Amino acid sequence: xTTGTAEVETVTPELxxxxxxxxxxxxxxxxxxxxxxxxxxxxxxxVIVLVYSFATRSSTxxxxxxxxNLDSYARLWDPLVGEIALRSLLLATTTTVICLVVAYPFxxxxxxxxxxxxxxxxxxVMIPFWSNFLVRTYAWRVLLGTDGPLSQLSQSLxxxxxRLLFTNTAVLIGLVYGFLPFMVLPLYAALxxxxxRLVEAARDLYANGWTAFRRVTWPLSRPGVVAGSIxxxxxxxxxxxxxxxxxxxxTVMLGDYIVSQFLAARNQPFGSALSIAxxxxxxxxxxxxxxxxxRSL
Amino acid sequence: xxxxxxxxxxxxxxxxxxxVRDLDLTIADxxxxxxxxxxxxxxTTTLRMIAGFEFPTVGSLRIHGHxxxxxxxxxxxxxxxxxxxxxxxxxxxxxxxxxxxxxxxxATAEIGERVTRALGMVQLAHRAxxxxxxxxxxxxxxxxxxxxxxxxxxxxxxxxxLGALDLKLRQAMQLELKELQQRVGIxxxxxxxxxxxxxxxxxxxxxxxxxxxxxxxEPQQIYEHPTSRFVADFIGEINLLPAVVVDHESVRLHxxxxxxxxxxxxxxxxxxxxxxxERLELYDLDEVIPDTANRLEATVQRRIYHGDVxxxxxxxxAGVIEAKEENRPGVELYEIGEKTVVVWAPEATTxxxx
Numbered sequence: 001x002t003t004g005t006a007e008v009e010t011v012t013p014e015l016x017x018x019x020x021x022x023x024x025x026x027x028x029x030x031x032x033x034x035x036x037x038x039x040x041x042x043x044x045x046x047v048i049v050l051v052y053s054f055a056t057r058s059s060t061x062x063x064x065x066x067x068x069n070l071d072s073y074a075r076l077w078d079p080l081v082g083e084i085a086l087r088s089l090l091l092a093t094t095t096t097v098i099c100l101v102v103a104y105p106f107x108x109x110x111x112x113x114x115x116x117x118x119x120x121x122x123x124x125v126m127i128p129f130w131s132n133f134l135v136r137t138y139a140w141r142v143l144l145g146t147d148g149p150l151s152q153l154s155q156s157l158x159x160x161x162x163r164l165l166f167t168n169t170a171v172l173i174g175l176v177y178g179f180l181p182f183m184v185l186p187l188y189a190a191l192x193x194x195x196x197r198l199v200e201a202a203r204d205l206y207a208n209g210w211t212a213f214r215r216v217t218w219p220l221s222r223p224g225v226v227a228g229s230i231x232x233x234x235x236x237x238x239x240x241x242x243x244x245x246x247x248x249x250x251t252v253m254l255g256d257y258i259v260s261q262f263l264a265a266r267n268q269p270f271g272s273a274l275s276i277a278x279x280x281x282x283x284x285x286x287x288x289x290x291x292x293x294x295r296s297l
Numbered sequence: 298x299x300x301x302x303x304x305x306x307x308x309x310x311x312x313x314x315x316x317v318r319d320l321d322l323t324i325a326d327x328x329x330x331x332x333x334x335x336x337x338x339x340x341t342t343t344l345r346m347i348a349g350f351e352f353p354t355v356g357s358l359r360i361h362g363h364x365x366x367x368x369x370x371x372x373x374x375x376x377x378x379x380x381x382x383x384x385x386x387x388x389x390x391x392x393x394x395x396x397x398x399x400x401x402x403x404a405t406a407e408i409g410e411r412v413t414r415a416l417g418m419v420q421l422a423h424r425a426x427x428x429x430x431x432x433x434x435x436x437x438x439x440x441x442x443x444x445x446x447x448x449x450x451x452x453x454x455x456x457x458x459l460g461a462l463d464l465k466l467r468q469a470m471q472l473e474l475k476e477l478q479q480r481v482g483i484x485x486x487x488x489x490x491x492x493x494x495x496x497x498x499x500x501x502x503x504x505x506x507x508x509x510x511x512x513x514x515e516p517q518q519i520y521e522h523p524t525s526r527f528v529a530d531f532i533g534e535i536n537l538l539p540a541v542v543v544d545h546e547s548v549r550l551h552x553x554x555x556x557x558x559x560x561x562x563x564x565x566x567x568x569x570x571x572x573x574x575e576r577l578e579l580y581d582l583d584e585v586i587p588d589t590a591n592r593l594e595a596t597v598q599r600r601i602y603h604g605d606v607x608x609x610x611x612x613x614x615a616g617v618i619e620a621k622e623e624n625r626p627g628v629e630l631y632e633i634g635e636k637t638v639v640v641w642a643p644e645a646t647t648x649x650x651x
Contacts, residue, residue, distance in 0.1 A: 200350055201383040203370040205397035205448070215396075219387050 053272035061266030072273035081257075081274070088253040091168065092237040095175040099183040099232045100225065102176070107187035107224075108217075111194065118192075125184050137174055137245045144170050144246070166248030174242040179235065183228040190224025191217075230289065234282050254278055299362040301326045301452050301484035302347055307356030309342050316342040318508040320356070324452075324486060329478050331487045331495040334505035335531070340488045341456060343505070347486060348454050349373045361451055371400070375452040376445035381461050382437045384429035390440050391416065391425040397448040415447035418477075435466050442477075452484045459494065471497050492532045496520060504528045521573075526649045529571040536577075536618045538570045540648070548648060552614025556591040557643035562650055569649050574621035576645035579609060579631055580638040591646060593618070593639045597631045611639055 056067040075081070110121045128136060142148055144164040151162040164170045194217065202212035240255035251257045254274065261271030302324040309317040317339040324330045332340040345351045346358060349370030358366040365373055376397065384393050391412050398408045416422045419439035429437055438458060445453055458474075459467045475498045478485045489495050495502045496516040503513045504527075512519060512528045523529035530537060540548040542562045548570060549555045562568050579595075580586055595611035595618065602624075609620045609631065618639060622628060631637050 195383065197379055197383040198385060200348075200370070201377070201379060201385070202396070202400075203350075204348060204375075204377045205444070206371045206400035207396075208369070208371055211400065216385060 049272045049275055052268050053276050055269045055272075057267050057269050063268045072269040073277075075270055076273060076277055084251060084254055084257050087168070088237055088255075091172055091175065091253060092233050092239075094172060095179060095236045096183075096229050096233045098172075098176050099180050100229065103180060103183035103187055103228065104225075107184050107191055110184075110188050111191035112196075122185075122188070125181050128181065133178065134241055134245075137178070137241055140170070140174050140177065140246060141165060144173070165246065168247070168252065170246040171243045171252055174246040175236050175239060178239075178242055179232045182231040182235075186227035186231060187221065187224040190221040190227075194220060226289065230286060234286070237282065238278055298326055300324060300359075301328065301361060302486065303357075303359040303362075304343070304346075304353075305357045305359075307343075307346065307353045307358060309339075309346060309351060310354045315508050317346070317353075320510055322503060322510060322513070324484060326361075327482050327484055329475065329485045329487065329498055329500045331489060331499040331502045332505060333489055333492060333495040333502050333532075335490055337507075338505040339508040340490075340505045344377075344454050344456055344486060344488045347452070348375060348377045374450055375454055376448050376450040377454040377456065378441045378445050378458045380456045380458065382429075382441040382458075384437055384440055384444070386429055389426050389428060390421065390432070393429065393440055394444045394447050396444065401448070411447055415443040418446070419443045434462055435470070438462060438470065442474075446477075446481065446483070450483065452486060453478075455485060455487045457489055457491075458487075460489075460491075467494075474498060496532075504531065506531070521647075523571060523647060523649060526569050526571070529569075529647065529649055534574050534619065534621070536570075536572045536574065538572070538615050538618070540568050540570045540615075542566045542568055542648075550593075550615035552616075554593060554614055556593075556646065557589070558591075558646040558648050559643070560648035562648065566650070571647040571649055572618075572641055572645060574608070574619045575606075576641050577618065577620035578640045579611070579620055579622060580640050581629075582636055582638060584638070586638065586640055589643065590640045591643055595637050595639045597633050597635045597637060600631065600633060611637065613639060 051065070052063060053072055054068045054070070056064045056069065056071075058064050110118055110125075113121065143150060144162075145151065146161050146163060146165065148162075148165075150164070154160065154162050164173070198216050198220070199212050202216045203209070207215060237253075238255045238258075239253055240259050243252035244256045244259070247253070247256065251260060258271050258274045258278070261267045261274060265271075300323045302322070304320050304322045307317060307320040307322075308315065320339075320343060322343075332343060334340045342351060346353055346366075347360070349365070349368060349372070353366050356366070357364060360374060385396065388396070394415055395408045395412045398411060403411075412425075413422065416425055419442055421436060421439050421443065424432060424436065424440075429440065432440065438461075441458065455474075459470050462470060471494055474485075478498075487495070487498065496519075499516055501513060501515055502519050504511045504519060506527050512524050514522075519528065520532055523532065526537065529535050538550055540550050540556075540558075542548050542560055542564050543555055544564055545560060546557060547555050548558050548560065548568060550570065556570070558570060560568065580592075582594075586592055593613040593615060595613040597609055598612050598617065599608075599610040601608040605624055607622045607624060607628075607630070609622065611618050611620060620639060
């Protein structure tokens with residue numbers, strides 16, 4: 001017993017250091033796959049895009065990795081780019097707001113159900129993910145088409161055929177549809193953690209239902225609102241599939257504009273510069289959003 | 298005087314489950330009233346009905362004479378101290394305490410003054426700008442109390458407010474709460490499953506089980522004259538012995554021994570005799586025993602040292618009985634296997650039916 005104690009006393013600091021080293025080794029090992037994945041599929045392509053954005057486009061549309069210049073970045077000030085960026089911003093903001101307005105009551109409803117009902121409703125939210133996004137967006141093309149069910153309904157009621165397809169509204173509908181689950185899930189997560197006795201406490205302290213919501217439920221669910229808004233706003237701003245399929249032949253948003261630079265216009269340096277610019281703005285906005293959110297919570 | 302709270306014939310059902318059944322309860326103005334019972338007995342549901350978080354399925358609920366049964370919580374002159382406090386985590390201590398006054402659209406200056414006074418009352422003026430999660434459990438408890446009392450409610454409802462505190466703090470808070478209640482003169486309705494708490498603080502106690510109010514009375518009355526087996530058993534330690542009524546003054550215990558006990562039950566009826574262990578005394582076989590006392594010959598089965606007391610399990614013809622002897626200097630100890638006589642006064646014998 002005495003020797004045991006002595007042993008432990010002398011060995012402790014070294015043992016601890018060794019244990020710590022082993023732990024950090026284990027940590028590195030666990031993180032290895034995600035590191036490999038991020039480097040291979042995120043960092044490397046990003047560097048390529050960054051390099052391309054400074055390259056020159058040959059007259060035949062090939063990218064020449066020489067004659068480095070800032071021409072592509074200068075083109076960002078083109079009014080056309082500004083117009084598309086503004087429209088993207090407007091569509092992304094509108095989509096986020098509509099998603100929030102639709103998703104909040106729904107998430108609230110789910111979070112206040114019995115656990116069994118909750119799970120069923122959550123599965124219903126996730127069912128769309130089981131089929132391909134592209135296919136689902138094409139389905140909207142049928143639904144919104146001039147001879148689609150909506151239009152037919154309007155005509156059978158003696159109205160005009162509905163011309164929604166290939167308009168900005170169609171793109172908006174598609175975006176809201178596509179990104180709604182990304183708003184519902186974080187809101188649900190926030191509301192599900194909510195301590196409802198706090199709402200009771202507010203009611204007990206003379207707040208009516210609406211005030212209790214405004215003063216207690218809403219501020220306490222704000223992390224979910226922030227997370228959901230970021231998850232909807234950012235992918236919508238760079239959306240490609242929805243504007244390309246529902247927006248028709250014209251360029252609607254930054255996403256399809258960038259793609260058109262890579263494919264139709266064969267201007268990879270300009271496409272790359274656009275990508276880098278969009279990413280930088282989004283990153284900056286996200287950091288600002290999180291900072292302001294973190295302070296108020 | 299109009300009672301502070303009056304429930305008549307109140308029943309609350311959740312689907313098929315009856316949480317509270319035919320409750321009649323009148324709580325006087327300025328009273329410290331406790332609802333005591335095991336979990337699921339309906340005491341919290343009763344409190345929640347008074348607060349307005351639940352509406353009675355049937356019955357009438359009046360607060361100071363005004364029918365309130367279907368009013369929302371914000372329209373009632375009552376405030377609640379919640380179990381584990383329910384402080385708003387995103388607000389400071391003073392914002393928490395001032396919440397009710399702000400909702401009542403009081404002037405900013407008045408709110409500031411009353412919040413300061415309320416925090417002073419619970420000795421937390423120095424933590425006014427802290428967030429609830431920076432406070433200890435006891436401090437959070439005080440904030441919850443201040444947050445409710447600052448509104449000067451007609452009735453303060455407390456739902457096991459001391460449940461989350463450790464024993465020493467709980468005992469200190471019990472006395473503090475009682476003192477505070479006497480000082481502010483507000484009616485307290487206190488829900489607890491802790492009989493010590495209820496006995497220590499209450500002017501009157503209502504004991505509930507399975508949705509029904511079994512007995513209402515002052516602590517001493519509840520403890521010494523329980524009217525049902527459940528109340529006798531739930532509060533404190535007690536010996537419960539099966540017996541048959543002989544007449545209004547005596548019952549026959551199991552084993553044929555007849556003892557003195559007052560009962561309203563009819564002769565021949567099966568009843569339960571309840572005796573507190575501390576009311577039992579152990580005598581030597583050759584000692585003189587008062588004539589009027591009840592007695593049972595017994596053999597000591599077990600003796601447990603408990604610091605301030607000794608517990609004896611003694612075997613009698615009526616069953617095994619637990620006796621509690623104070624650990625006084627020079628107390629005579631009985632050894633295991635020793636013969637003794639268990640003696641107690643007829644007044645200490647409670648007969649309960651069912």
